[in-house]
Amino acid sequence: xxxxMRHRGAQMAPEVALQALIDSCDKREKIGVKYDAENDAxxxxxxxxxxxxxxxxxxxxxxxxxxxxxxxxxxxxKPIENPALVYSYNFYSGSLYGYLAIIxxxxxxxxxxxxxKKNTQQDPRNLAFKGLAALLGASEEGxxx
Amino acid sequence: xxxxxxxxxxxxxxxxxxxxxxxxxxxxDITIEATVYACPDCGMEGDFFGDNEHKIESVLEEAxxxxxxxxxxxxxxxxxxxxxxxxxxxxxxxxxxRWKRGEVTASASALLKTVKTYPWxxxxxxxxFEHTFAVERMIKAAMDEMGTxxxxxxxxxxxxxSPVVVSSGNTGFVGMAVRPSTKEIITKPITFNKETxxxx
Numbered sequence: 178x179x180x181x182m183r184h185r186g187a188q189m190a191p192e193v194a195l196q197a198l199i200d201s202c203d204k205r206e207k208i209g210v211k212y213d214a215e216n217d218a219x220x221x222x223x224x225x226x227x228x229x230x231x232x233x234x235x236x237x238x239x240x241x242x243x244x245x246x247x248x249x250x251x252x253x254x255k256p257i258e259n260p261a262l263v264y265s266y267n268f269y270s271g272s273l274y275g276y277l278a279i280i281x282x283x284x285x286x287x288x289x290x291x292x293x294k295k296n297t298q299q300d301p302r303n304l305a306f307k308g309l310a311a312l313l314g315a316s317e318e319g320x321x322x
Numbered sequence: 323x324x325x326x327x328x329x330x331x332x333x334x335x336x337x338x339x340x341x342x343x344x345x346x347x348x349x350x351d352i353t354i355e356a357t358v359y360a361c362p363d364c365g366m367e368g369d370f371f372g373d374n375e376h377k378i379e380s381v382l383e384e385a386x387x388x389x390x391x392x393x394x395x396x397x398x399x400x401x402x403x404x405x406x407x408x409x410x411x412x413x414x415x416x417x418x419x420r421w422k423r424g425e426v427t428a429s430a431s432a433l434l435k436t437v438k439t440y441p442w443x444x445x446x447x448x449x450x451f452e453h454t455f456a457v458e459r460m461i462k463a464a465m466d467e468m469g470t471x472x473x474x475x476x477x478x479x480x481x482x483x484s485p486v487v488v489s490s491g492n493t494g495f496v497g498m499a500v501r502p503s504t505k506e507i508i509t510k511p512i513t514f515n516k517e518t519x520x521x522x
Contacts, residue, residue: 209328212358212367220345226378227369254330254363282329289329289366 191244203235210290217294239268274300332363390426393434410448
């Protein structure tokens with residue numbers, strides 16, 4: 178479920194903002210990555226440069242993306258002249274459960290990747306338990322036979 | 323000329339150099355001097371103008387060549403000849419020699435790293451990736467690893483182990499009996515399972 182916080186200015190749907198991000202990554206236009214996000218992408222997702230982050234996103238690397246919330250960028254120095262919203266998402270990449278947050282500057286169309294890291298929330302897929310369940314299931318099948 | 327913040331348009335961008343660790347395979351990380359811009363107006367920090375991109379790509383390319391040569395050199399220590407590698411993986415003759423000279427692609431590098439980590443994959447490749455053989459070979463490799471780890475544990479704790487096989491009809495049990503090692507018993511009493519084993 179996506180939570181939409183109170184915000185200034187017009188807002189686009191999280192799905193539209195995500196598509197804008199994918200387009201910007203594809204064209205390498207009006208897109209940037211915050212220092213910490215670049216380090217996390219390198220460390221966690223094995224994406225060592227901005228170029229590889231953009232290629233990954235433009236190539237459909239973000240799987241099963243779900244929006245979390247939309248809110249005003251609280252550190253915006255010019256909230257009136259240059260309104261900016263933060264869109265956050267959960268996503269998967271293989272076995273990793275990730276968290277993505279982007280700042281969308283409404284006037285300029287610039288997008289800054291604010292966070293690109295491992296999700297601290299519990300993975301709803303519960304892969305470890307699924308593996309265990311599969312093992313237990315197989316064992317029960319074996320016992321029945 | 324001062325560069326402007328691409329995020330908020332601030333004109334007072336500061337530029338500094340920071341040590342940045344580039345994680346590489348097999349734990350051989352490299353530290354580079356990275357350029358970081360910071361905007362005092364919006365607090366945003368980053369390599370806004372791509373100053374580090376070329377530097378990082380160069381480091382990765384060099385590392386890729388270095389790892390390829392290192393892995394190929396290490397194959398002989400594992401009794402894996404280049405000819406065997408090429409035959410098992412259905413690669414053209416002298417492919418590894420080209421990789422070793424630095425003509426290595428990302429996919430070649432990925433294959434080399436896979437073989438270095440799981441050398442038995444060559445045996446699986448030789449059997450044309452037949453599923454049953456692949457699974458059995460993987461289990462054997464896992465058991466070998468477990469055996470090595472167990473041996474280390476026993477040695478560190480002055481213990482010895484013998485296999486125990488119990489079978490009845492169609493049901494069998496394979497286990498392990500663990501006891502203090504003979505050497506330890508002769509030299510000193512050992513507390514084992516809360517009982518003291520007396521030396522004779």
